[in-house]
Amino acid sequence: MIVLSVAIPTYGREQVLIDSIESLLALDPPPEELLVIDQTPDHEPSTKAHLQDWNQQGRLRWIRLKQPSITAAMNRALLEAQGQRVLFLDDDIIPSPGLLHAHLEAHRHWPGALIAGRVLQPWHQGQPDAETAAPFRFNSLQPRPCSEFMGGNFSLPRQMALDLGGFDENFVRVAYRYEAELAYRWRQAGLSIRYISEALIDHLQAQRGGTRSYGQHLTTTRPDHCVGSFYFRLRTQPLLPALLGCLRDLLRSVITRHHLRRPWWIPLGLLAQLRGLAWALRLHYSGPALVRVTLCTNGLQERQLW
Incomplete structure (x- = not known):
């Protein structure tokens, strides 16, 4: 039985996606199941070749969607995953060596919780936020209960998420605040959200693809x-x-x-x-x-x- 599936929704990413997948496959142990939910209409030849090879080797499952939608992609991952829990990751990251283990251990301590991981952004320059920093930006060294999570590094019990209806697909295009809406329904159902600092990723903030495909909000x-x-x-x-x-x-x-x-x-x-x-x-x-x-x-x- 698969305990933890890893899902990467992706849109418009090329080499950074390949680098992210390679870093995940290089973990010891690698993911039990890796799903790539791909909304990109047409990849560069080298990206396509890598994804096809990995898919044929059984190292990941490459699932194509016709229309870009982050929430639809995440719902597809919930439905396709065979694991009891699903870890969602961005497509432009470097995982810490202990990322998967930290999520698994957190679920052992809090079996019904949504686990929010730490996200190190480029402007953090490798440093954690102060414990008293407000608002909370998911870069603290102190584990804690929290009210929301970041969509690029979190895991949750698959069946519980489906029982709540998954992600609301009315969050379209950039889908800003889709995480907060699921967190709201999660808490309303009496479930908890826990932040775990050991579940760490470096978020690379790739300049192409993803939500940046929709341009700059100020212009x-x-x-x-x-x-x-x-x-x-x-x-x-x-x-x-x-x-x-x-x-x-x-x-x-x-x-x-x-x-x-x-x-x-x-x-x-x-x-x-x-x-x-x-x-x-x-x-x-x-x-x-x-x-x-x-x-x-x-x-x-x-x-x-x-």
């Missing part, structure tokens, strides 16, 4: 970056406070140094925010896009959104 009229934030408020707060919060967020988004120095971006930024709010309202009133799993007569799982 766009597209709603891709802000729709998730508005939708999160609407999903987790009463309507009036949520709308007031959305309006505050909308105004704050154009009161930045960038906009003070380049005031011509203020109306364009407001346009992006208003488009995002309108989109979030439509998504909210359509209802959450959660996963429902039913068992078919042939014994296979059927995936539906509800």
